[in-house]
Amino acid sequence: MKNKIENFHDHNNCPIRHVLDRLGDKWSILVLITLGSKKDPTRFNEVMHEIGDISQKMLTVTLRTLEADGLVSRKHYPEIPPRVEYAITDLGASLLPHIDGLAGWAAKNMDAIAKTRKKFVSKQKAA
Amino acid sequence: MKNKIENFHDHNNCPIRHVLDRLGDKWSILVLITLGSKKDPTRFNEVMHEIGDISQKMLTVTLRTLEADGLVSRKHYPEIPPRVEYAITDLGASLLPHIDGLAGWAAKNMDAIAKTRKKFVSKQKAA
């Protein structure tokens, strides 16, 4: 565990802080996963419905940020009505296995965590 | 990529949403890494100085949350002046390799991402 993760004192060059800063918001990871799970480019509304509870505004800003970072590509077809398709880039796809690692960990442990937390809360109340 | 990460429509049982919810804040991961990099229990102030720019308040609340989730243990010595030592638990430690995976990805790609973003911004201005 002694490779990349210890020099976060240099705040501007710390990889962890970068990840947290760009992808730690409420929707980025979810959008990436959604696009990553498709092999065809996906339209704005389809992404929106797939996620279910994201607002139009937040989907727009999240997609823009991901596009700016090169994790997602955007193709706009000048038709009426407009059609815009999003896809994950190779760079974005290269991130997914790591997200998946996290998801696997969470899936395995989240029940135990929920129980631990519940105990902790009742102890707090007792004290 | 088709294992854990696709059922996030079930908002309450989605592992990704859980991770984001509990660890997506500004400090949790950084605290975990700090404690994970030590093999001896670490005092409050030492954690604080190691991270450098975390406030006392945020370190307190972050440690409490991590403790409630069972990722960090807390041992209080009733002395004067008080001494409190924190350590990562086995559960917390089991998360670190996944964080490290993310950190490795970021370390490898963050320069490219920064350049891509810079280009994107100048194109936006031009348009």
Added chain:
DNA sequence: CAGTATCCCTTCCGATACTG
């Protein structure tokens, strides 16, 4: 359809002061 623009509420978090 795929956005933009605006409003506004909530949460996050830092600063500061105080305490056992």
Added chain:
DNA sequence: CAGTATCGGAAGGGATACTG
């Protein structure tokens, strides 16, 4: 030393209305 309490600014993000 290791907190707790309080305040207030800033940012995140939802709801709604509008548009090419």
